[in-house]
Amino acid sequence: MNQIGLIGLAVMGQNLARNFANRGIKTVVYNRTTAKMEEFIAEFGGENLSGESGLETFVRSLERPRKIILMVQAGKAVDAVIDSLLPHLQTGDIIIDGGNSHYPDTRRRKEDLAAREFHFIGCGISGGEEGALNGPSLMPGGDKLAVDNILPLLQQIAARDFNGGPCVTNVGPDGSGHFVKMVHNGIEYAVMQVLAEAYDLLRAQGKEPPQIAEVFAGWNQGKLASFLVELASTILRKADDQGDGYLIDRIVDAAGQKGTGRWTVVDAMTRGVAMPTITAAVDARIFSAQRGLRTELEDAVAPAREAPESTPEDLEKAVYLAILAAYSEGFQLISTAAEEEDWEIDRSELARIWQGGCIIRAELLTFLQESFAKNDTSKPLIALPQIAQQVQAGLPHLRGSIIDAATVGIPVPGLAAALMHLEQMTRARGSANFIQGLRDAFGAHTFQRLDRPGTFHAEWSE
Ligand code: NBP
Numbered sequence: 001m002n003q004i005g006l007i008g009l010a011v012m013g014q015n016l017a018r019n020f021a022n023r024g025i026k027t028v029v030y031n032r033t034t035a036k037m038e039e040f041i042a043e044f045g046g047e048n049l050s051g052e053s054g055l056e057t058f059v060r061s062l063e064r065p066r067k068i069i070l071m072v073q074a075g076k077a078v079d080a081v082i083d084s085l086l087p088h089l090q091t092g093d094i095i096i097d098g099g100n101s102h103y104p105d106t107r108r109r110k111e112d113l114a115a116r117e118f119h120f121i122g123c124g125i126s127g128g129e130e131g132a133l134n135g136p137s138l139m140p141g142g143d144k145l146a147v148d149n150i151l152p153l154l155q156q157i158a159a160r161d162f163n164g165g166p167c168v169t170n171v172g173p174d175g176s177g178h179f180v181k182m183v184h185n186g187i188e189y190a191v192m193q194v195l196a197e198a199y200d201l202l203r204a205q206g207k208e209p210p211q212i213a214e215v216f217a218g219w220n221q222g223k224l225a226s227f228l229v230e231l232a233s234t235i236l237r238k239a240d241d242q243g244d245g246y247l248i249d250r251i252v253d254a255a256g257q258k259g260t261g262r263w264t265v266v267d268a269m270t271r272g273v274a275m276p277t278i279t280a281a282v283d284a285r286i287f288s289a290q291r292g293l294r295t296e297l298e299d300a301v302a303p304a305r306e307a308p309e310s311t312p313e314d315l316e317k318a319v320y321l322a323i324l325a326a327y328s329e330g331f332q333l334i335s336t337a338a339e340e341e342d343w344e345i346d347r348s349e350l351a352r353i354w355q356g357g358c359i360i361r362a363e364l365l366t367f368l369q370e371s372f373a374k375n376d377t378s379k380p381l382i383a384l385p386q387i388a389q390q391v392q393a394g395l396p397h398l399r400g401s402i403i404d405a406a407t408v409g410i411p412v413p414g415l416a417a418a419l420m421h422l423e424q425m426t427r428a429r430g431s432a433n434f435i436q437g438l439r440d441a442f443g444a445h446t447f448q449r450l451d452r453p454g455t456f457h458a459e460w461s462e
Pocket residue numbers: 007008009010011012013031032033036071072073074076077080081098099100101125126127128129
């Protein structure tokens with residue numbers, strides 16, 4: 001009998017199925033388009049990896065309770081596959097959605113399936129195709145019983161954290177697995193954005209891509225050591241295979257998005273969590289896509305631009321602090337959601353399972369894992385004592401980089417948003433007294449006083 005069934009043989013499904021089989025887990029696959037399954041099995045099939053062209057035989061080939069992982073396009077495809085599976089399932093069977101589903105959909109599916117006595121797990125999977133094959137970071141959420149049941153299998157295929165543990169944990173109930181994967185992607189947007197801004201400033205100084213690659217390679221030896229910083233060096237060194245120069249200079253400056261960053265920001269807004277750095281990253285992708293209009297406006301406005309002067313050392317510290325701000329925003333959203341939804345998510349565990357396999361894996365996560373373990377509070381990351389020192393040390397460099405960028409006219413929305421986040425949250429007396437004055441003057445919204453308790457309203461025109 002097979003131990004796991006996998007449906008959906010595009011790039012992620014194929015690699016994940018091979019990963020299960022390579023660990024000695026007997027795996028059976030199915031795909032809507034049978035030819036794709038046959039091609040895949042012809043190339044990779046073997047003792048631990050077989051295919052079925054019919055759903056009924058696919059399901060019957062699995063040991064009970066059946067564990068079926070879906071790797072199909074997020075959205076309607078997931079519902080379509082679940083509907084077609086239902087007639088073949090038996091009480092207690094477990095469906096695991098490994099795609100990037102939106103967590104409210106996961107919640108709905110879980111409730112629908114629970115009413116029929118089936119289990120449903122929403123499992124965030126990060127790491128792209130390489131991670132799927134060699135070890136992804138896995139974020140399963142759902143009924144504890146069902147998650148515990150599949151955990152031994154997931155532990156075998158997961159990446160390893162910095163201490164050799166598997167990058168998988170029982171995130172929590174309900175849609176919490178897909179929720180944290182969504183926030184992970186929001187953080188990923190922000191990290192990529194601030195790295196792109198550092199590249200932009202260095203390129204505007206006249207540095208060639210391989211010189212910037214050297215800068216990133218140096219950063220990768222320090223506090224910024226991470227998969228994305230390492231990858232930045234790689235992409236900057238790539239020669240253009242269709243002409244002279246470097247490929248990076250030929251790529252259209254318009255970034256795509258599939259929605260997880262936007263979902264993160266919308267969710268944060270709904271829950272009243274501020275996430276300026278991540279929001280700036282999503283906004284920057286929206287602006288990037290408006291390429292024609294940007295060209296028109298540059299011609300019309302013709303802003304003066306000069307070469308910036310920030311040193312790689314200043315930028316390294318500025319980028320580090322901005323990334324810290326993005327993590328703080330992401331973890332704050334997770335804490336707030338956990339409290340509101342009664343999910344009990346362990347932030348230290350998340351920092352651990354993101355250390356391997358996933359796109360945001362970084363040395364910084366060791367420090368975050370320890371900080372969260374020591375400070376079991378729902379306070380934001382930047383409020384933890386160890387982090388406050390880092391904010392204090394990094395602020396002058398972040399300020400300096402932004403002054404430089406603003407002076408020469410180079411947009412750095414991620415860095416600037418991170419700075420404004422940190423400036424606002426480290427200033428005891430802000431400017432909202434002024435807003436309260438206006439609100440009370442035009443709408444009698446009342447205000448509170450610093451020097452006495454109670455609620456007050458003033459006759460402002462007297
Ligand atoms: P896609 O998201 O491109 O989905 C393609 C698969 O969905 C194919 O197997 C296709 O079958 C199947 N499918 C579709 Br489309 N509609 C279907 C339907 N109505 N019924 C049955 N099957 C249907 O694949 P992917 O890029 O491998 O991603 C899979 C999931 O993993 C997605 O949710 C994605 O967001 C997530 N993810 C992707 C990455 C990545 O790096 N690509 C990383 C992390 C997570 P067919 O062959 O018959 O058309």
